[in-house]
Amino acid sequence: MSKFFQKNETILFLILLLLLVFLSFYNPQFYSIQNINSILRSSSTVMIVAFGMTILLTSGEVDLSVGALLSFVTVIVMDVINISGSLFLGFFSVFIFCFLIGLINGLVRTVLNVNSLIGTLAMMLILQGSVYIYSMAAIYNTHLIPAFTFIGQGFVYNVPMPVIIMLVILPIFVFLLNYTRYGRYFTAIGSNPFSSNLSGINNNRYKLIGFIITSLLVGIAGIILASLMDTGQQGSAKGFELIVIAAVLLGGTSFKGGSGTILGTILGILILKVIDNGIILMSIPQEFQLVVPGVILILAVYFDTLRKEKNG
Amino acid sequence: MNYIQKYLARGEVALGIIFLIVFVFFSFASEYFFTLRNIMNVSGQLSIILIASIGFAVLLIAGEVDISIGSLLAFVAIPLIQVMNFTESVTLGIIVCLLFGAMIGLVNGFLTVYLGISSLIVTLGMLFILRGAVYLYTGQRPISDELYSDFFFYIGNGKFMGVLPYAAIIAIIILVTFIYIMNNTSYGRKLYAIGGNAEVARLAGYNIKLIKLSAFVICSVLSSISAILLASRIGSANHVAGDLFEFQVVAAVVLGGVSLVGGIGTLTGAALGVLILAVISNGLGMLNVESQWQMVVNGIIIILAVGFDEIKRRKN
Numbered sequence: 189m190s191k192f193f194q195k196n197e198t199i200l201f202l203i204l205l206l207l208l209v210f211l212s213f214y215n216p217q218f219y220s221i222q223n224i225n226s227i228l229r230s231s232s233t234v235m236i237v238a239f240g241m242t243i244l245l246t247s248g249e250v251d252l253s254v255g256a257l258l259s260f261v262t263v264i265v266m267d268v269i270n271i272s273g274s275l276f277l278g279f280f281s282v283f284i285f286c287f288l289i290g291l292i293n294g295l296v297r298t299v300l301n302v303n304s305l306i307g308t309l310a311m312m313l314i315l316q317g318s319v320y321i322y323s324m325a326a327i328y329n330t331h332l333i334p335a336f337t338f339i340g341q342g343f344v345y346n347v348p349m350p351v352i353i354m355l356v357i358l359p360i361f362v363f364l365l366n367y368t369r370y371g372r373y374f375t376a377i378g379s380n381p382f383s384s385n386l387s388g389i390n391n392n393r394y395k396l397i398g399f400i401i402t403s404l405l406v407g408i409a410g411i412i413l414a415s416l417m418d419t420g421q422q423g424s425a426k427g428f429e430l431i432v433i434a435a436v437l438l439g440g441t442s443f444k445g446g447s448g449t450i451l452g453t454i455l456g457i458l459i460l461k462v463i464d465n466g467i468i469l470m471s472i473p474q475e476f477q478l479v480v481p482g483v484i485l486i487l488a489v490y491f492d493t494l495r496k497e498k499n500g
Numbered sequence: 501m502n503y504i505q506k507y508l509a510r511g512e513v514a515l516g517i518i519f520l521i522v523f524v525f526f527s528f529a530s531e532y533f534f535t536l537r538n539i540m541n542v543s544g545q546l547s548i549i550l551i552a553s554i555g556f557a558v559l560l561i562a563g564e565v566d567i568s569i570g571s572l573l574a575f576v577a578i579p580l581i582q583v584m585n586f587t588e589s590v591t592l593g594i595i596v597c598l599l600f601g602a603m604i605g606l607v608n609g610f611l612t613v614y615l616g617i618s619s620l621i622v623t624l625g626m627l628f629i630l631r632g633a634v635y636l637y638t639g640q641r642p643i644s645d646e647l648y649s650d651f652f653f654y655i656g657n658g659k660f661m662g663v664l665p666y667a668a669i670i671a672i673i674i675l676v677t678f679i680y681i682m683n684n685t686s687y688g689r690k691l692y693a694i695g696g697n698a699e700v701a702r703l704a705g706y707n708i709k710l711i712k713l714s715a716f717v718i719c720s721v722l723s724s725i726s727a728i729l730l731a732s733r734i735g736s737a738n739h740v741a742g743d744l745f746e747f748q749v750v751a752a753v754v755l756g757g758v759s760l761v762g763g764i765g766t767l768t769g770a771a772l773g774v775l776i777l778a779v780i781s782n783g784l785g786m787l788n789v790e791s792q793w794q795m796v797v798n799g800i801i802i803i804l805a806v807g808f809d810e811i812k813r814r815k816n
Binding site (some may be wrong): 300301303305310313319320430473476478479480481482485489490 | 618627629632814
């Protein structure tokens with residue numbers, strides 16, 4: 189029992205529960221379908237990318253270019269569909285592009301041996317610059333294909349479509365990370381790259397895969413975001429990388445690699461998003477949406493450190 | 501001969517050569533680049549990044565990192581401008597601004613060193629907290645300098661004898677001072693020792709916690725000096741000031757050969773990193789290359805420079 193309460197996920201879950209109870213007492217509107225849907229919808233793009241980031245961080249790497257890539261994807265998908273009138277071509281070009289970016293990020297890390305913090309920071313600059321070279325102006329939806337609008341704005345039985353997409357991807361990653369050899373490899377690489385290498389794991393190959401998976405997930409999130417905004421905007425996901433990383437770290441994944449769970453990540457995102465929502469419902473100045481996650485992030489990692497000291 | 505080879509293998513020399521190549525290239529490519537006026541303008545602009553980069557490099561050498569400096573740049577400008585507007589004293593404003601900077605450094609350092617939270621997390625949190633506080637306080641509107649003091653204006657915009665920007669003089673003085681501290685004082689050597697191997701440094705009897713804490717304060721105070729120069733240039737405390745500044749600094753310092761793992765790198769290298777990125781960005785501007793291309797070029801240069809450095813290190 190005490191072991192159960194020492195688990196990171198349990199504590200996060202209790203925090204989330206406290207927040208939910210507090211907010212529902214404070215403002216009954218909190219439990220309206222519309223409000224819950226809006227929290228879930230805005231969480232799902234973050235979650236989809238965070239699944240990949242969890243894997244990367246677990247294996248001891250990071251990708252700072254996800255925000256810049258996300259903005260770029262919204263522009264590409266809108267433009268290609270506008271020109272070709274084909275959803276398939278739009279999605280296809282997004283995934284090819286994301287695959288290439290992930291591949292480059294991975295190769296810079298594994299072949300050139302550049303620290304991923306720097307390599308993906310450089311990629312962020314490259315993408316932020318080149319998206320404006322691609323198009324100076326925002327790209328509006330002129331194709332008006334209903335199926336495209338449905339991806340971000342549609343509902344299935346009152347559940348927003350982005351949430352459903354997230355729920356389809358989620359089990360794949362939970363299964364992959366927890367119940368397959370490959371998932372355990374990522375943890376092994378992150379916790380001790382030397383010994384994982386000695387036991388015959390090709391560290392670099394798995395790191396490369398981690399970067400590519402993350403970029404492809406950004407592709408999915410980007411398509412959803414483009415549909416939600418109904419435009420492709422060059423600066424639409426500014427600061428996105430920091431929110432994803434903050435949420436994943438809050439969820440208990442260590443920056444030094446070797447530990448991390450998808451469930452923790454999900455709870456981390458939900459806590460941040462519920463707080464965001466609470467700030468609006470309680471009519472607190474919206475600027476606190478920046479301050480509160482900062483404080484929570486530091487506190488969460490502090491408690492995590494304390495607990496590790498106690499256990500060790 | 502052996503001596504020359506050894507000398508050429510040093511990172512700073514390679515960076516110096518890259519700098520010269522870039523410099524000569526732009527001098528030929530654009531007739532406006534190699535003019536006294538342009539070069540002095542560039543030196544004024546890059547001083548802001550240079551000063552913060554020195555502090556950032558000192559902290560990296562000590563084995564820690566501070567990515568909140570961009571938000572700090574916007575944050576400490578507020579007490580600077582407000583105190584100046586209320587008390588009509590520039591000196592008082594600068595003192596309060598530096599105190600605020602030192603305090604933020606103390607908080608970052610305390611949380612990292614004494615509570616044992618990773619500095620990346622602490623300063624990522626601080627990045628949000630400071631930026632949020634700036635938005636809250638300013639209501640997302642710039643606070644203008646209403647004192648119109650000549651002295652304050654000249655700090656960031658004035659030129660000594662009409663040629664050399666005061667900002668550049670300040671930057672050079674700080675650079676020389678810290679190069680001396682890092683190379684010739686026991687404090688500097690301790691920073692290298694702690695960043696290189698904290699356990700050995702502890703066994704050698706160094707007060708690791710106090711020294712790391714001081715490195716955090718140095719980083720924040722130097723960034724606050726950058727904030728003062730920036731506020732003087734734009735004549736206000738602006739809520740979006742310093743946006744992405746931390747990334748520019750990281751790029752320049754790492755390009756200059758300061759390692760993210762701590763204990764490795766020199767301030768001369770970091771300064772050359774700043775110079776190279778500033779010259780490239782200015783030179784491309786002179787050639788009417790759009791600023792978007794400049795970001796792309798900067799990104800590619802960082803990857804190549806760090807990549808070659810790694811390959812070289814693996815050979816050794």
